[in-house]
Amino acid sequence: MRRFTFKIDRATGRYASFFADNVDIKIKGKVVGSFSYGIVRGRDRILFHVKDETQKSGFRNIVLKKEVTTINETKQWLNDNFEAITTKFQLHQIEDKP
Numbered sequence: 089m090r091r092f093t094f095k096i097d098r099a100t101g102r103y104a105s106f107f108a109d110n111v112d113i114k115i116k117g118k119v120v121g122s123f124s125y126g127i128v129r130g131r132d133r134i135l136f137h138v139k140d141e142t143q144k145s146g147f148r149n150i151v152l153k154k155e156v157t158t159i160n161e162t163k164q165w166l167n168d169n170f171e172a173i174t175t176k177f178q179l180h181q182i183e184d185k186p
Contacts (some may be wrong), residue, residue, distance in 0.1 A: 118181035137180040147180035
């Protein structure tokens with residue numbers, strides 16, 4: 089069974105407490121989206137990169153809104169809905185950041 093994998097990018101630096109941690113959503117090691125958590129509890133905005141040939145970059149971003157309480161709940165929801173998401177949207181893969 090295929091599923092998403094995740095990488096947490098923690099906010100760092102002097103003002104880290106003012107910023108949310110970011111979680112990259114990956115398929116086969118390539119980033120297809122992200123979500124943030126830590127500042128506003130209760131609602132995650134899940135961003136996906138979707139192929140769109142009309143855009144100069146070749147993709148556009150879409151946002152899914154999901155009521156959640158923890159990062160693990162968000163991860164579980166995404167993996168439970170993997171087939172629905174990948175069937176409905178043609179996800180654009182971005183090379184992983186170094």
